[in-house]
């Protein structure tokens with residue numbers, strides 16, 4: 176499909192572009208916006224196609240690109256694309272499930288200008304694995320989060336609420352304790368496998384789509400973001416490339432049809448994003464650059480300022496006699512001492528840093 180010839184006078188250059196390299200993934204998360212899994216393909220974008228898009232991003236003044244999927248490191252040549260993006264002056268985020276990272280992969284990720292993003296679902300291994308549908312995924316992802324931290328690679332994590340009762344807050348506490356300070360919480364979106372077979376609606380979008388961000392899908396389609404994938408129509412492989420898409424009337428109409436941000440402040444809403452957490456790209460600067468305070472989650476840490484004595488709220492304090500969540504779930508979380516001692520649960524202020 177080609178960009179329409181009638182063009183608006185100008186277009187906004189996005190701060191961040193999501194490059195969805197592939198639909199292939201070792202995991203098969205139930206909420207995945209992309210229906211990703213081992214059976215999916217890399218799409219039709221060649222390595223040269225992706226290199227051209229990255230070059231054009233730099234020429235247009237895009238600040239950074241995010242390699243996402245699927246699992247972006249499953250795409251042959253992903254490391255070359257990281258190198259190419261760095262060579263043209265772009266910052267790079269690789270949003271990986273961190274299920275498996277090779278020695279070469281660690282070397283690529285350790286370069287200056289490269290950041291990591293990942294998804295994490297629960298402090299409880301079984302609960303995490305039920306989201307990903309792969310046994311043992313929690314242990315591997317957790318171990319690689321620790322390795323990334325030990326290597327000094329900037330890393331953030333997105334926690335996606337997939338079902339009632341999920342231990343997302345304890346997951347956040349655990350990540351903080353491990354040393355991950357950029358953590359966001361989001362609700363699963365009704366897109367892809369997360370839609371339950373229903374057609375997606377605008378309710379799935381945060382409102383930032385096309386406003387500072389966009390996505391290029393594995394077939395070259397340009398979409399408002401990876402969540403708003405069904406709204407894409409133009410293709411970077413058409414004559415005119417990304418610039419042609421952004422300056423097309425079709426793109427302007429797509430942007431105009433997206434409801435504005437839902438928060439009074441205009442900031443990215445707390446439930447902005449899905450899964451592989453695309454909405455937390457730097458386009459969402461208020462969330463991306465500042466680790467969200469626990470108060471926004473109703474958490475029980477020293478930073479929870481609602482009552483000046485947060486650790487003693489009934490939900491958190493061992494003294495209140497509330498059964499520790501691990502007991503409810505049948506086991507202490509990985510970061511606990513296995514003793515299930517209340518003082519070592521993530522609600523303990525000392526534990527929570």
Ligand code: SF4
Pocket residue numbers: 200201202203204206207208209210211212244245246272294307450451
């Ligand atoms: S949500 Fe991410 S990790 Fe899970 S299947 Fe989709 S692409 Fe893979």
